[in-house]
Amino acid sequence: MADTVLNSPNIKKLSAKDFRSDQENRWCPGCGDHGILNSVQKALADMEIKKEDYAVISGIGCSSRFPYYMDTYGFHTIHGRAAAIASGVKCANPDLEVIQVSGDGDALAIGGNHFIHAVRRNIDMTILLFNNEIYGLTKGQYSPTSNQGMVTKTSPFGTIEEPFKPAQLALGAQSKFYARSIDTSIKLTTEVVKSASAHKGTSIVEILQNCVIYNDGTHALVTDKATKDDYQLILEQDKPMIFGIEKNKGLILGGNGKLIVVTIGEHGITEADVLVHDAHTENPHMHWLLSSMMAPEYPVALGVIRDVASPSYDEKMVQQIKDVQALSSIKNMDDLLNSGDTWVVE
Amino acid sequence: MSQKTKIIEREEVVIRFSGDSGDGMQLTGTQFSDTSALFGNDVATFPDYPAEIRAPQGTVGGVSGFQLHFGHQEINTPGDFADVLVAMNPAALQANLKWVKPSGTIIVNEDSFTDKNLEKAGYDSDPLMDDKLADYNLIKAKVTTLTRECLKDSELDQKSVLRSKNMFTLGMVYWMFDRPFEHTEEFIEKKFKKYPAVVDANKKVLRAGYNFAKTIEALAYNFSVAPAKIRKGTYRNITGNKATAWGLMAAAERANLELFCGSYPITPATEILQELAARKDLGVKTFQAEDEIAGICTAIGASFAGDFAVTTTSGPGLALKTEAAGLAVMTELPLVIVNVQRGGPSTGLPTKTEQSDLLQAIHGRSGECPMPVIAASTPSDCFHYAFEAGRIALEHMTPVILLTDGFIANGAEPWRIPKMSELPEIIAPIAKEGDDFLPYAREEKRLSRKWAIPGTKGLEHRIGGLEKMDGDGTVSYVPENHQVMSDIRKRRVALVAENIPEIKVKGNEEADVLVVGWGGTYGHLITAVRELQKEEKSISLAHFNYIFPLPKNTAEVFSRYKKIIVCEINDGQFAEYLRSSFQDIKFEQHNKLMGLPFTVVELKERFNQLLEEK
Ligand SMILES: Cc1ncc(C[n+]2csc(CCOP(=O)(O)OP(=O)(O)O)c2C)c(N)n1
Ligand code: SF4
Ligand SMILES: [Mg+2]
Secondary structure: OOOOEOOOOOOOOOOHHHHEOOOOOOOOOOOHHHHHHHHHHHHHHHOOEOHHHEEEEEOOOOHHHHHHHEOOEEEEOOOOOHHHHHHHHHHHOOOOEEEEEEEHHHHHOOOHHHHHHHHHHOOOOEEEEEEOOOEOOOOOEOOOOOOOOOOEOOEOOOOOOOOOOHHHHHHHOOOOEEEEEEOOOHHHHHHHHHHHHHOOOOEEEEEEOOOOOOOOOOOHHHHOHHHHHHHEEEOOOOOEOEEOOOOOEEEEEOOOOOEEEEEOOOOOOOHHHOOEOOOOOOOOHHHHHHHHOOOOOOOEEEEEEEEOOOOOHHHHHHHHHHHHHHHOOOOOHHHHHOOOOOEEEO | OOOOOOEEEOOEEEEEEEEEHHHOHHHHHHHHHHHHHHHOOEEEEEEEOOOOOOOOOOOHHHEEEEEEEEEOOOOOOOOOOEEEEEEOOHHHHHHHHHHEEEEEEEEEEHHHOOHHHHHHOOOOOOOOOOOOOOOOEEEEEOHHHHHHHHOOOOOOOHHHHHHOHHHHHHHHHHHHOOOOOHHHHHHHHHHOOOOHHHHHHHHHHHHHHHHHHHHHOOOOOEEEOOOOOOOOEEEEEEEHHHHHHHHHHHHHHHHOOOEEEEEOOOOOOHHHHHHHHOOHHHOOEEEEOOOHHHHHHHHHHHHHOOOEEEEEEOHHHHHHOHHHHHHHHHHOOOEEEEEEEOEOOOOOEOOOOOOOOHHHHHHOOOOOOOOOEEEOOOOOHHHHHHHHHHHHHHHHOOEEEEEEEHHHHHOEEEEEOOOHHHOOOOOOOEOOOOOOOOOEOEOOOOOOEOEOOOOOOOOOOEEEOOOEOOEOOOEOOOHHHHHHHHHHHHHHHHHHHHHOOOOOOEOOOOEEEEEEEEHHHHHHHHHHHHHHHHOOOOEEEEEEOEEEOOOOOHHHHHOOEEEEEEEEOOOOHHHHHHHHHOOOOOOEEEEOOOOOOOOHHHHHHHHHHHHHOO
16 A cells, blocks of 8 residues: 555546557457456546555456556566566665566566565565466466366366466465456456555465457356356455355355355255354464355355455565664665774875 | 794685584684784684575574685685585585685584584485595594583573674684784673673683683694785775765765665665665765665655765666666656675575676666666775766766675675775765756756756746656657757766776786676686786786666777676676677687676786787
8 A cells, every 4th residue: 555645636537448558459359458457447537546656557358458557557577477576666765556467477487486486575565466267378378277177288188287266376375365356347356455555564366367269258157147146255344255146155164174055944054154254363264264265065255255464564664764773873875884893094 | 822833924815614504603703814904914704694594503594604705916806615624513624625626724623523513414324434534634623522521610501602702713713813802892892792601701711712722723834924015005804885875975065965775675785775874973864765766765855955965786676777867867866776696586595695687777667767877896986886876966967776796795804994085076066045056957068957946036946757858858849859858868878987997907908818898807807817827828917887878988808808707696688788889809618607796817817818829
């Protein structure tokens, strides 16, 4: 979260349009990225942060073209390294609101190392992870999130790899904020991006994104009109985890430690039996279970799954410099050059 | 201090302290060199760390050495061969005997020459017993026994008692060279402030060693090396790595920017990161990244956001940074990449020196990807060239590679402390609110674009690795534009030649032989050349610090000499680079790949040969 806010009443409120750049958009018609762009522009306009304080940093991939379409400071970098570059931006100027955009390949394959370490350090930035479960830009090879067995150009007989669940990787790296949204829901994505930005520390927003060309329909159960109500569990703080067309399905914790989908009104289950969401609990166990749910066995958890307060790296960095400076007698280079053992030649 | 039998004046002396890693030889050597520097001698030192940190005790692999060269004249190298070798155990003798001058003095800790230690060091028989050392002035001292004896009333435990035995040898050498104790005593008092018993013990043992040498008259005479005629000023000892760190900090201060260093530890570059990390008081931000790629990438991010950003590494790390270095070239962001070269390829010889990353630095990136390359040549001038790397990077909006090497990085020498006000101010072309700004619009003189720093109102813009349209900076695949932009990138680096000094030859403007070197070989080359010049030989030295681009007068200088010999600690990379730049000039080569610096002796031999050849 940037410290510089628009609190002066005579500064005109920004609109999503103010964040549109004049660059020609090169995403395929129907690509989920368009919707995400709209949502993010809306979210940024809604927040009380000056336009010049946003820095949008991406790697390489279809999704990573994102900064070109944003009228903010932007940096389209190299494949996999967005997290590292974004980390440097934030350390150089902690007042900036840093947003990283990466695809599933960019963040979790070539950039996996930077991803986990950025999360571990808890640098105050928001990582938008566009998960289309495919390499879009290079035209359809499987990614670390592609389902096992998936046939792609580099797995003509089906992949034999176990995919990552990005949330598990993040929680393993001690993530403090994890949210999930879908490209088709502008409202949810906007809200979730705002929450992520408000959180101090590394916030991850995994956005289930459809690649119409190379992996069309991979999230269909969650996004299609006909099925989505049964496969979306939109989490809200302190609210029971209820979903379904008839709002009568819920989650309970089974004796074996697994989540179980129940129907309210059946087998004596009432709303009071259904689990209540707490994103702020430090213990990641429930967040792990929730974020690991996959359709069709379960609904897919959306919204803010985890949001735990913890001091950020940049905050600690600034504080440490202040503390050391207060105690040191070395105030400038001349002091340093002349410190310690020196002698004079006449 | 004491009456002497006979004092012999010497111009210069080389001492090598060696022992097991735990014997405290680095500290002993540093004490001697600091004391000599304070005394007024010119000094050059070089620590020779064991290759393996946990090499078994008593083995050759675990020998740690420290060589120092001090004199009445200007000293430019730690010396080829030692006048005095201190060997704390058989392994140290085994590893270092070849570095002792014929008839030099060898001080051994006799107590450590046990059967077991001899075997570990690979000796079939005890060299102290046979006549292998007959040509040397061998001084056998029961250092362990005498130290124990001296501290028999001390409350210290045996381990701590034995730890002070390095002070015994230091005391002996102090007697031999007539050095005062004060500096070392002060050092001991400060270092062990919390342990008065340790302070007492060390001071006592130091004096015991001194008195022992005096009593046995370790030499029939003792040496005196008069102070050197040194330029007035305040001095300190400094290693190359520390000087590099400070030079970068100085550049940040003169540019009025915050310094950010993204780096991953690697021998022999790590101390730069460590030194910077210790300087939070000056606001330095260090980021120990998860790997070298993240090291440079965090630095690029910091540069984008307006810091003076640097990344530090050694050869293998430079290889990892290449793709990101290309991004910095493409986006024309200021960045200093420090590469402390070591023996390669691969893990190679991590603790040994080499100059074999030159072509990697000049060419080792994908695409046509020019960036300036400069090199430091002595431990203390690392400060100047680190500053210069920063100046060029910030004034020209470009990444710059600064090459140093393990030899000058770990070596130390006295350094006249500059005043910050003597250093030039660095002015980066930062765009201001309200400026007309296009991401790739350029100023005329250096063709650099402006640095529009995030947070500046109204200058929002996008940059990235994709080719950009000249001027407005939008993504461009236009064929002609790529030609234009490629030409500009080349021209921008060439223009750096307008902002660096010309090459100055040491010696006559015309001569039979011009010795050409670059980087860390300076000390050895200048010593060899000066010695030959004293012998009236027609030889001069052109030593390069600005590598790419070369100083403007390079071709003209080369044209004035009959023969040119390029000397480097690699297989001829600079020679190859010069050949491609000056195709009509013939370059001889002298090269070495042993992980070791040149020796003055070998250089003189080679130059003499060349001088004699018709
Ligand atoms: C060093 C490097 N290796 C490989 C590539 C080729 N490449 C570009 S994007 C990409 C994968 C993109 O997939 P993802 O990150 O999921 O983004 P998407 O296109 O799906 O949005 C690959 C392999 C590259 N640009 N650079
Ligand atoms: S290839 Fe797929 S991910 Fe890329 S722009 Fe087209 S639809 Fe979107
Ligand atoms: Mg993808």
